[in-house]
Amino acid sequence: MIKKVLLGVVCGAAVLTVGILIGHFGITKSGPSAPYWVNDVAKDVDESLIKTFLSEVDNVKIGENLKELTKVPHMATTAGDEQTVQFMLKRWQDPNSGLDEAWREEYMVYLSFPDPQKPNKVTVVNPSNTVLHTVREKEKNYTSDQLDPEVVQPYAAYSPAGQPKGKLVYANQGTAKDYEHLSQKVNLTGTIAITRYGGAGRAAKAINAAPYGVIGVLVYTDPLDINDGYMSDDNETYPHSWYLPPSGVERGSFNTHYGDMLTPYLAAKEHTYRIPPENVTGIPPIPIQPIGFEDANVLICELGGEAAPAEWRGAFNCPYNYGGPGFKPTSDFNNSDVKLEIYNYEEVRRSSNVMGVIRGSVEPDRYVLYGNHRDSWVHGAIDPSSGTSVMLELTRVLGQMVKQGKWRPRRSIIFGSWGAEEFGLIGSAEYAEQYIAKLSERAVAYINVDIAVFANATLRASGMPSVQNVIFTAAKQVSAPGLESTSVYDNWMKYSSKDSPTYGRIPRMGYLTGAGSDYAAFVHYLGIASMDISYTYDRNKTKARIYPAYHTAYDTYDYASTYIDPGFLSHQAVARTAGNVLIRLADSLLLPFNCSDYAEVLEEYVNTAVDLYEDRLKTHNISMEPIKQAVDKFNRAATHMDQVIQKLDRTKETPLKVRMINDQLMLLDRAFLDPLAFPDKYAFRHIIWASSSAGKSTFPGLADAFVKAESSGDWDRVHYHLSVLSQGIDGAAHTLMDVI
């Protein structure tokens, strides 16, 4: 009986256990289970996906892109430009490797062109009007690329038309100081000044000249500045090397501000109000024309007058005389004038941005922007098509992952192929003006890759200090071109590095303080964390201002593939690095921005400012305590933010807490904007990174005001900028502090 009972109990227990197991595991619980989106919202960046991305970026395909993009010259709004528009659209709308959507956005923008019917002329004419010398009108042909009828004659965009004639003088780089110095030597009234590129903005060379009575300006590229002194096309210059042939001429936009000139702060749409062209400021008041050093050599070495100081001299084998004014008595040009015949005209033309998007899955209302301009001066193999080739390879790899259902970024990615950059960053600036509200609300970051490869030695990156970290992370995961075992990061460190109080030796990041490329509107007008990435020179090997074919008819596929980046491995390294950054910005649960790195720079800036200015300011009863306190507060807030991020349990935290932190990080740079701080600098609103002419590594408004005050005595303006900075930095600190 006991046995039976025991057996019954054991059986019963067994059955019960089976029941329990079935009940627990066999039946789905109907209680509160996790909603479908709980895992999505907590998803972080996927390192294996990044590896796949890196492995798929193909140097050969980049080369193919470049070949296609550079078949013909594609200056803004020309037929060649339209061809590239179509090409971008075709690629971005490709059903297998395109983006979710791609479209074109048009603006009616104010451009300037030479007249193909009446080419600009520069001649030396003697008193009886005989032409003694004519400056070459087009660059010499070497590879037949130069013969394309669409190669635009070298000219200075926005130079007024006009036919000034006068005695030639040499004005070095055409800085304000240069003209001042020259005017003490020579009476400049009615003269034509020849200047070399560098030292001052293009337009400045004419703007600085006019007050002295100069009536026309020439500008050329001295072989010392661009060719490490090499001058002969027999065997020294392209196609024998990367150096500029003697007839090469740097074209360019001769303006001071950026964006469409007729529609300040408004997108240049058809019916948009336009200011009268005569109200445009920052462009040459007198005709100016760029010429090759072949002709400059002839003109400069015939000049009379006193010899210029050593630092004014370039590579020509002569003393760079100031000019008598005019040529020396022993010259064939004695008593002759230089005559400019400039027929440039301005026109409102239809320019296109090509836009493409990959929609975000979790936070579609957060945008990571990536952009590059599309228009060139001539074939533009390096500027900008190296960048466009890289962008197209990026979008091919990412687009494929999206189309195959393997990936969709957490945040939305917007790609911009900007138009009319060469005329003054116009496409990107109009885009920023049109969408200021949306971009201010939602843009997390902007990545700019314009010229992807200046040269193939090392990575170069500039940006807000907060993005340093993500660039470093990305650069460590990419092999340096041709150096399998060295990372782009380690290679970079060899070429340019600095000591950080936090990290020790690290690669040196630059800052985006000017308007050198399309990042300008994103940094200065919109306050979006931005960066500019490229491969660049070994400065031990060349002193060239920039790659020598820049803005000339020699910037071709042949030039790029032969001398700049054979095999396109540097292009590939840039694509991998920038793409890695892009994926991290788009996919990271927490934005990979480091506020302490920002604090470190503000700390450096304030220390420099105190060293430079505090004693003098005390004598004017202006205290620097508020700015010191503001930077201190920013520092504490940044450290605190670091801790909050470190302590965060990423897997368990509420998505709104994560979003709150991301919003703080996203909006940090917005807090530095002040639309009234720089009334003379168009669309410069960022009080930390605005351009400055003071040449000090510190706050730009303060530095410039200080320089001015030293001569004008306007110490109020210095005090004003200190207050703007104190309030702005304090406001930025508040953005990082606990929200309430």
Next chain:
Amino acid sequence: MIKKVLLGVVCGAAVLTVGILIGHFGITKSGPSAPYWVNDVAKDVDESLIKTFLSEVDNVKIGENLKELTKVPHMATTAGDEQTVQFMLKRWQDPNSGLDEAWREEYMVYLSFPDPQKPNKVTVVNPSNTVLHTVREKEKNYTSDQLDPEVVQPYAAYSPAGQPKGKLVYANQGTAKDYEHLSQKVNLTGTIAITRYGGAGRAAKAINAAPYGVIGVLVYTDPLDINDGYMSDDNETYPHSWYLPPSGVERGSFNTHYGDMLTPYLAAKEHTYRIPPENVTGIPPIPIQPIGFEDANVLICELGGEAAPAEWRGAFNCPYNYGGPGFKPTSDFNNSDVKLEIYNYEEVRRSSNVMGVIRGSVEPDRYVLYGNHRDSWVHGAIDPSSGTSVMLELTRVLGQMVKQGKWRPRRSIIFGSWGAEEFGLIGSAEYAEQYIAKLSERAVAYINVDIAVFANATLRASGMPSVQNVIFTAAKQVSAPGLESTSVYDNWMKYSSKDSPTYGRIPRMGYLTGAGSDYAAFVHYLGIASMDISYTYDRNKTKARIYPAYHTAYDTYDYASTYIDPGFLSHQAVARTAGNVLIRLADSLLLPFNCSDYAEVLEEYVNTAVDLYEDRLKTHNISMEPIKQAVDKFNRAATHMDQVIQKLDRTKETPLKVRMINDQLMLLDRAFLDPLAFPDKYAFRHIIWASSSAGKSTFPGLADAFVKAESSGDWDRVHYHLSVLSQGIDGAAHTLMDVI
């Protein structure tokens, strides 16, 4: 045997079932269950909590608050003001009914005061310097409140000091048109002008006068404008009624802009850069002094010259002559001058905002702001203490719920007790300037209750059209004072209503187009959805410009409790309505903003603009198509947004989707900001609601530019404003459209 087997099977089945049940319900599943925060993030507003709130708002306690707040005069930065600071802090820091935190924020602000040692004087003096009449220096005492030594002498803040003496003229309301008219009748050089309140801003009465050679201005309140004609203090005016006694004088700030005058766009901290006082604009260039109608009657009725037109006349029993200039030959004052002796001085003083906060639980980084100024001119029972009493009752009820653990809002609530409003909305403007970054990023809405009760007839509410809906919802849930069965909403409809194309008959909301109270910085500088709520007049019963004791020594507890709101039931209704709105803004899962209501107003505005301007603009080749298209786009975007919100499954949607929509709603008004659109209007950036002098119900910049163009021919400015509007409205539409 079969029995046994059957029994065994049945038993076994039973045990198995028990086992299954235990297994399923008895053991917690370790699989993916909902994280702790899933319910929190989806929580919506709790209607039962709102009922509790409404029932707890206590009219008696509001009356007690008012009594305490009005014990002594509390003009900005005086000892009385400091007493109210302490009182606010004590209440907000109360452990049982206070807020999470409360603190004081100080600014050093530029104020203007009469000299207590040398009171301002206005006299009639004859040619031999005999004083024939002296204007009363202080208001007559009726209730002993007027005897308080801290009652400030009536004066015009920011009037310069000076002792002008001249023949008197009558200039009606002192508008530009009034002076122009008068100057055609009388030579105004060297005259003193007497004007009545109304028609023009306070400062304008002096600013408009100076160009005609007027050297001093008097301003008074005509009994026709404030007292429905009643004038006698024997039995007609306070303390016999709510009407202004003959000696009552409206004080005020005589300035045009708002915020601290010396620190434009910068918070007025100790070391902040200050502009030189002589650079301040918008204040009287000549001395001006307010006086009572008792004295104005004497002066005006003795004037010589021609009789003024009927519309210039007030309630005095005389023809309101222009002045000879000066008095009539038959007057005792014949040949006499009026002399002003003004000793006002300006001083930078320390003014406090008192701030308090209830931290949000789910979205602490979203702020709902509620504010009211604290400073008065004298006892300020109505202005502003009616509002402060209401705010304190709100914070008591809400604070108690928080302290008892019964409630914590989804979003954070920030309360502001602003200082120095009477001098030009200074406390709130400095706050907005200091925290522009944080507030722009995070503020969902601002509720302003300044004067809570002007009179006890009906609710009055103004604001962005998007907040109409939540105010209506709240007003429907509150009983009208003294009318148990009528809601505040229904009662409102009886007094002021309009036809809406969408809703039919609805109460009429106003717009916040000026800078009448502390909402100005939130609307115009920061672009935050704002509203202003109060109880007000039955316009069938009075034509008074404003409640008659406004800014006088009669605005006391006795006056308020006897004539404005006996029993404080209207105060209670305002507290309930505004509090209900506040809770809904803080607690709603989706912000209760209605974009279609905004679209309706833009539609009205554009239709009005087209009616008024299109034909004329066509003749200047200016198209209105872009603005029509922008409003159309806004309309479609708003409708789409409505649908997105309607379709949303609130219980299941991801918190980031909800947040995305809320961000779109929050940032809608930010998209209408343009810091450059109104260079002459300090801190006016909202292109829809900026102030306008054109008097048209349409876009302010456009309307003003059109008026100007009609005389100046500057049609470019009109075109510019059309472009600003088109781009701004288009940008706002994009904010509401799908994010990508």
